[in-house]
Amino acid sequence: MISVEDAQTRLLALAAPLSSETVPLRAAANRWLAAPVAARRDQPPFDASAMDGYAVAGDPAAGDSFQVVGEAGAGHGFAGSVGPGQAVRIFTGAPVPAGTSRVVIQEDVDRQGDRITLRVAADSGRNIRPQGADFAAGARLAPRWLRPADLALLAAMNVAQVPVARRPVVAFIATGDELVMPGEDPGPDQIIASNSFALEAMARAAGAETRLLPIARDEDAALRAVFALADGADVIVTIGGASVGDHDLVARTAGDLGLVPAFHKVAMRPGKPLLAGRLGASVLLGLPGNPVSAIITGQLFLLPLLRALQGDPAPLPAPQAAILTEPLPANGPRAHYMRARLAGDRITPFAQQDSALLTILSEASALLIRPASDGQRQPGETVPYLPF
Ligand SMILES: Nc1nc2c(c(=O)[nH]1)N[C@H]1C(S)=C(S)[C@@H](COP(=O)(O)OP(=O)(O)OC[C@H]3O[C@@H](n4cnc5c(N)ncnc54)[C@H](O)[C@@H]3O)O[C@H]1N2
């Protein structure tokens, strides 16, 4: 059995980056910016007022008085120039008129007709946002996951079309005679297929386009037929049938179909039966069937794979540190990803860690990482975890 880190490295080695495409700005949310884009203008494009008040020159003192000679608003500046003893009524976002060098806020001014008098000396701030203070024309936004703030930044840069990585297509195949879809009528020996729904949501949030294929019965022919439906997918994710039982067919059937294996079985808990390899033009990721195992291996393997396919050079989740609240016995030879609750900087693993318990997983906010063969841990010690 190989370590989690080895398995992740081998899987990511299968991730040849996808091509890019250009999409309208609004369609770029949550996608990977595939190439640097340059600002097409300065922002602000002119020295702009940061406050509502009066634009004047110099460093006026309390009692100084000015004649108001015009107005500058956002979207319509003051065309003339402003001389000594003159002021322009100005509003936030307006271009600062030629000849002025600061904005006195209106709260500090008494106005009578077209004259203003300063109640206090102008303060040290000029209340002006200089041209290009946010960014200058030509400034670049480097490849990254585009968050909402990045969309606003691209818009301000006047970038309407955005180069992003093509969405990876992920096909999900749940396997097992016991499975029916939610809303169907399960037979007495059947359960509801649940894992695909978590995994599909996870993949979509990571930018993938998803296909939920029909459940494959536990026979070679049925599994082959569903594999055929996955044709063209960048990633095929099977769920279940990865272990050693007589009905665990994924490795065998995929092998007969030409799977070039990268690994099968990883020293982790949950998730030991995980397998991966290249199947034709697709990457095959065979997840274990237990719900917690499937979702955690999805988190640790499927998500990084999807990020890497889209070009993210650092696709792996970064462990954080928290303070343990309870003693933990020494860990065995498999890295253990314990379902845990995080409160501030303190982490408490759930007492029950069975890999079939979706209620516990749903309550969990962290996966406490016990490295393989880690010794006993005491309350107060710092331990690694992954946010969940
Ligand atoms: N003799 C051994 N038995 C098992 C081993 C082992 O090493 N030796 N490994 C165990 C571990 S660890 C895991 S994890 C499971 C995973 O096995 P499979 O990947 O073959 O999964 P299945 O047997 O098909 O299913 C396991 C469990 O999960 C339920 N399941 C399956 N698919 C779904 C789904 N889409 N939604 C909800 N639940 C699902 C299934 O009904 C089973 O209860 O093997 C252990 N056995």
Ligand code: MOO
């Ligand atoms: O290692 Mo399995 O994934 O615990 O249930």
